Amino acid sequence: MSISVICLTFNHESFVEKAIKGFALQNMSSEIEFLIFDDASNDLTFDKISNSIKFFDLKNTVCLRNEFNLGVNKNFVNALKTTKYKYIAICEGDDFWIDSDKLNKQFRFLESNPNFSFCCTNISVVNNVDEIIPNAWPNKQKSFVISKRLLGNALPIPTCSLLFRSNGIVTDDHFLERLAKAPWPDFFLTSWLLTFGKGYFFEEKTAVYRQHQQGYFTGAPPKIRLKKSRATRWIFFWFCIKRFRLFSAVICFKNIVRFPNF
Numbered sequence: 001m002s003i004s005v006i007c008l009t010f011n012h013e014s015f016v017e018k019a020i021k022g023f024a025l026q027n028m029s030s031e032i033e034f035l036i037f038d039d040a041s042n043d044l045t046f047d048k049i050s051n052s053i054k055f056f057d058l059k060n061t062v063c064l065r066n067e068f069n070l071g072v073n074k075n076f077v078n079a080l081k082t083t084k085y086k087y088i089a090i091c092e093g094d095d096f097w098i099d100s101d102k103l104n105k106q107f108r109f110l111e112s113n114p115n116f117s118f119c120c121t122n123i124s125v126v127n128n129v130d131e132i133i134p135n136a137w138p139n140k141q142k143s144f145v146i147s148k149r150l151l152g153n154a155l156p157i158p159t160c161s162l163l164f165r166s167n168g169i170v171t172d173d174h175f176l177e178r179l180a181k182a183p184w185p186d187f188f189l190t191s192w193l194l195t196f197g198k199g200y201f202f203e204e205k206t207a208v209y210r211q212h213q214q215g216y217f218t219g220a221p222p223k224i225r226l227k228k229s230r231a232t233r234w235i236f237f238w239f240c241i242k243r244f245r246l247f248s249a250v251i252c253f254k255n256i257v258r259f260p261n262f
Helices: 016-024 045-055 072-082 102-112 173-179 185-194 222-242 246-258
Strands: 003-009 032-038 061-065 087-090 116-126 144-146 163-165 198-210
Touching (some): 003 016, 003 102, 032 045, 032 072, 045 061, 102 116, 102 163, 222 246
Parallel strands (some): 003 087, 116 198
16 A cells, blocks of 8 residues: 655746655655656746656656646646555645655554544745745644544645545546536545545644745635635535535535635
């Protein structure tokens, strides 16, 4: 039971080397595969990926470049379909890992706690020149359990630190179809994972999230972020109804009403 690591890239020529370096530093006794999906970058991203894979001698790597730009959602869905292992980690090409034991610690936790669907960690946030952005992420001082009661609310789950059980979602065409249409696919994914089991947040910082104007989330104006968040929550609510996850749908609806400004 090992790990598939998904790395989505688009015009990340200034950042992707650092992401691949973080992959190469991982101490894993189990098998691990790296799936790098470049969405037809029009800069030197793909060349930087190829050179970095060779420089860091990154084993068991699949690197694909789309002929045409598909967009984040479809590129993500295609990557999920390619995974072959029970556990999946995500780190986009402009983010990176800073802890060599990140995957190993999370892997051991999920192996020992079958009632947990995923785990994630604390992160740091930097700008496009690696300067720390203070107070950009809630500074959680202690580890804690992420419960289903947070469905439809702002989830404390940094995608770049996430490790989750596939739970059959990579072969669930209905889920993948809805994921491809969700304005914020990572929020839709983590919400669905909570319907399978709890999440766990580690207080240690193992990853770095990068904020920059070309970022998929941080590059969007605040009003657009809010609009997309609301739309994603409603898509998830109706998805739960159609999948007969009625308890999850009720929780999601209550949080949509309680927190309308998310």
